[in-house]
Amino acid sequence: VIAEAIVAGGLSLLHQEPYDVCITPEWLETYRQGQIRVMNDINTEFITQCHQQMLRDLDIRAKLLAPIVVEDRLWGLMLASYRDIPHNWELEEIELVQQISLRVAIAIQQANTYQQTQIEIHQRQQAEELIKQQLAELKIWKNRYQLASKASGQIMYEYNLLNDAPAWVANMAEVLGYSDSECPRNLAEFMDIVHPEDRDRLYSLIQKTLDQKIPLFTEYRLQRKDGHYIWVEDRNQVVLNDQGEIVLVIGTMVDITVRKQSEEKLCKLVQKSEKLQQRLSLVLKGANDAWWDWDILEDSIYYSARWFSMLGYDHEEFHLQSETLWKNFVYSEDIDPIRDSFNQALNDKNIEFIELKFRLRHKQEYFIYINCRSYILRDETGKAVRVSGANTDITKLVQKEEELQATLNQLSQFNQKLETRVQKRTVQLQNLSSRLELAIKAAKIAIWEWDLRTNHTIWDKKMYELYGVEPSEYRDCMEIWHRSLHPEDVVRVNEILQNKLKDGKEFDIEFRIILPDGNIRIIQSYGIIERDSQGEAERVIGVNRDITELKQAEQKIKQQVEREHLLRETTQRIRQSLDLRTIFNTAAAEIRQLINADRVGIFKFDTDSNFNYGEFVSESVVPGFISALEMKVHDQCFGERFSQDYAAGK
Missing domain, CATH: 3.30.450.40 (GAF domain)
Structure with missing residues (x-):
């Protein structure tokens, strides 16, 4: 009241x-x-x-x-x-x-x-x-x-396409020496002060800019008033009218002559450095030594190609860091002695050269003996900042010494030592076998073997569990695999196997199997192909792993990413429009795509009807469905029974 x-x-x-x-x-x-x-x-x-x-x-x-x-x-x-x-x-x-x-x-x-x-x-x-x-x-x-x-020192200009008239806004006199009355008055006069070798290229770029209505970014030479040429970097933007036509070009020119001269000097230095590096490479190649260089401040190490080939690797197989070297290549008993000696040399300002002997692991799992000679580079305070060295393979020399020493050893104890070594190896193999078995169980990996000469297949217990069968149910493991393989994957998997058996070393494929209970699982199969002396495949050893849950998780993540991307796109498009019909249509179309529905519509109530009447003002519908647009909807009970719940946000 x-x-x-x-x-x-x-x-x-x-x-x-x-x-x-x-x-x-x-x-x-x-x-x-x-x-x-x-x-x-x-x-x-x-x-x-x-x-x-x-x-x-x-x-x-x-x-x-x-x-x-x-x-x-x-x-x-x-x-x-x-x-x-x-x-x-x-x-x-x-x-x-x-x-x-x-x-x-x-x-x-x-x-x-x-x-x-x-x-x-x-x-x-x-x-x-x-x-x-x-x-x-x-x-x-x-x-x-x-x-x-x-203050920038840049030439700033505007070019009016309607009357072919450039306006030199700033610094034309400071950079090129031309007064206002001497500045180019049109494009033709400007091209006259462009270096003859750059004119055709620049003119083509200008025409491309005007035709495609895109910005220009290029470098060329301009003639100063005193006759000398300078390098400039030209950047501009085009201004369009309401009809989308270029009416104005606004840009800047920066004098980059000093930078160009520096680049030319740098190019010559690089060429000279490449020649020196080539000579050094020839010297090292002739000596058959491996070269390495350690930048201590950046903790980065360069290894020559010979360093890798000395250990049986290709240069591109991996990238080494200092810790990787100590852990994976240096013989365990040599790590502490050479590290102590090396650190002592680095900390002693009076030491410039250091020579060490140690063992490195070869790709074939044996160790070679290295004689390493290094030079330590120090700064003005005596702190080591760089170390360069050369490695020489002295394995043969050490082997000769060891052979001579072995000959002088007591021959009477040979059998006893041999027996001890055999027992030690046996224990190691047993331990290794136990560890391998534990690792396979932990990783849920199933192992199989296929003899191509007899076409006989051997499965371990885990393989039978993976395919949901008992070993007693089938005589041939290959029969189990063929029966379980998903029909849609048969052709693809067989083609991969046949191609790999012709000239491959290994394979890694994924396929689906159908279990006896009807469930479908996704299997990753990896195999190594062994060949005889003629190169013919004779045996395949491999493993199978159930990756169904992994694939399902990847698919869920992919779907969630796609949904979030569509939601952001929909929100952005709606925000960019002020037209309600455009907003309604965009929202309906994007939501239908997001949830993969047959129809998404927006319904507007007639507020004077107590929410009993209304019509669809927008919709997105799959082809073949009847459109509900402009369809009058009458429901005498809706306003009384449901409108309050919807108004409350339910």
């Missing part, structure tokens, strides 16, 4: 919020249509008990209710009432209240219009003030641009 006039002693309802659970949307609709409610006595009127009790609580015995309708919407009600006595409302009283309610509605509408007008005036004033601020800031930035252009 926002206004009232009552008799003395009456109950004031000002600023109260009466609530009547018996009032329904149908009652409110009758008031919106202009109906007046007249009650001479609430005790004799046919009304609900809850409504009757509410009127008593409000100290009302007789009442007259007239609606206040503003712009065809029920704004409120005007109430005239008697407290404790019945009252027969006269026609004049009813018309009076009705006329007053109409005038109140007109006044409210005028007040709303006035308030909206004041808001628009205020917004216009704010916009004008913002324009003034932006103009002031634009003037400040213009001054900053002019100062920055002057």
Whole structure:
């Protein structure tokens, strides 16, 4: 209640919020249509008990209710009432209240219009003030641009395509020595000061820029006023009109002559360095030594190709770091002695050369003896910053010494030592076998072997478990594999196997199998092919691993990434549009693609129908479905039964 006039002693309802659970949307609709409610006595009127009790609580015995309708919407009600006595409302009283309610509605509408007008005036004033601020800031930035252009030392220009007129904004005199009256006045005059060797290339680039409406970025030479040429780096951007045509080109030129001269000097130094490196390579090749260089400050090591070939590797097989070398290549008993000697030499400022002997592991799993001679480079404080060295393979020399020493050893103890070594090897092999068995069980790997000469296949226990069969059920393991292989993978897998058996060394393939219970699993199979002296495949040893869960996880991650990508794309497209229909259509299409549905639609309610009527304003539907666009939907029960739940966000 926002206004009232009552008799003395009456109950004031000002600023109260009466609530009547018996009032329904149908009652409110009758008031919106202009109906007046007249009650001479609430005790004799046919009304609900809850409504009757509410009127008593409000100290009302007789009442007259007239609606206040503003712009065809029920704004409120005007109430005239008697407290404790019945009252027969006269026609004049009813018309009076009705006329007053109409005038109140007109006044409210005028007040709303006035308030909206004041808001628009205020917004216009704010916009004008913002324009003034932006103009002031634009003037400040213009001054900053002019100062920055002057301070940058770059030639700044604008080229108007409509009249073929370049405007040299800044630093033309400082860089090229031309005054304003001497600057090129059109494209032809500008091309005259371009170096003859660069003109055709530059002209082609300019034409390409104009044809394709793309920025230009290039380097060429320009002639100064004194006749000398300088190198410039030219960058520009094109300005398009509303029709998409180029009207202006804005760009900068930077003097890069010093950089070009430095690049030329660097190129000569690189060529000279390559020649020196070639000579050094020939010297090292002639000596058959391996060269290495360790940059201590960056902790990076360079190894020559001979370093790798000395150990049986190709240069491209891997990249070594210092810790990798110690852990994987140096013989375990040599690590601590040579590391101590090497660190001692690095810390002693008086040591420049160091020579060490140690063993390195060959690719074929044996060790070779190395004699390493190194030179230590130090800075002005004596700290070691670089070490370069050469490795010489002295394995044959050491072997000769060992053979001589072995001959001098006591021959009588040979058999005993041999037996001890055999026992030791036997224990090592047993330990290795146990570790291998534990590793295979932990990794859930199944092992198989295929003799190609007899076409006989051997499976371990894990293979039978992997394929869901018992060893006693089949005589031939190959039969199990053929029966289990998914029909869609048969041709592909057999082609891979046949090709690999012809000239391959190994294979790694994935395929599906169907278990006896109907489940489908994904298997990764890796095999090594052994060949005879003629190169013919004679045996294959391999392993199988169930990777079904891994593939399913990868697929879920891929689907989640695709869904998130589509959601971001949809959000971005909606934000870039101000047209509601474009937003609706984009949202419907992207959501249908995201959830892979047959139809996604946007339905708009007719609010005057109490949410019982409406129509589809946008949809995305697969081909073959009937469109629901502009289809009128009528459901007399929807507004009463479901609208409140949906309005609450359910």
